[in-house]
């Protein structure tokens with residue numbers, strides 16, 4: 001019998017109560033909950049469903065200690081029971097990955113010959129002409145960070161805190177964890193249970209400061 005795990009916190013509350021945790025209790029995340037968070041994280045969308053994100057899951061204290069030395073000694077990296085090194089693999093732009101996505105689509109019934117033919121023609125053009133991004137790293141980063149957002153909200157819905165981190169030296173992380181040259185490290189994501197009260201909430205800009213109407217900078221009227 002499979003028991004489905006349900007989160008205890010709804011999406012709105014998870015979004016509003018998620019904060020960047022700077023300190024973690026040593027308590028491990030129960031394996032079934034961690035597995036569910038990881039599964040939900042990669043339900044994130046991606047262009048042509050190419051899914052370029054890759055994650056190294058650290059739970060061994062020695063690995064986390066190694067990562068701390070690449071992350072300006074930030075303590076959350078060793079305190080959190082689980083830390084993800086969130087990467088984007090530029091090789092996902094290649095034909096092998098397109099074929100893997102086509103095969104995957106066949107298993108769910110979402111793929112047919114027409115769509116497969118279209119993907120085989122359109123995806124190489126996207127990466128050759130690059131109308132939507134300047135570099136492949138922009139492309140890997142765009143997708144991986146969306147998955148990171150999913151991970152953080154999924155985690156919070158199960159009461160698990162997180163801290164997205166760009167404070168690391170990419171070259172050092174790549175060397176220490178045997179990350180191939182074609183793979184970009186997008187962020188680190190400690191996961192666990194916050195040990196200290198969160199920092200005072202820093203606030204967010206007003207909706208009307210960051211959402212515009214019809215053209216950039218034009219005031220949007222919203223009823224909230």
Ligand SMILES: Cc1cc2nc3c(=O)[nH]c(=O)nc-3n(C[C@H](O)[C@H](O)[C@H](O)COP(=O)(O)O)c2cc1C
Pocket residue numbers: 018019020021022074163164165166167168187198202
């Ligand atoms: C991409 C990214 C990188 C960040 N890097 C770090 C970091 O290296 N160390 C850290 O303590 N917090 C880091 N943060 C957390 C931010 O400081 C925090 O999200 C922000 O101050 C807003 O606070 P809140 O998330 O608690 O609402 C990062 C957040 C993001 C989204």
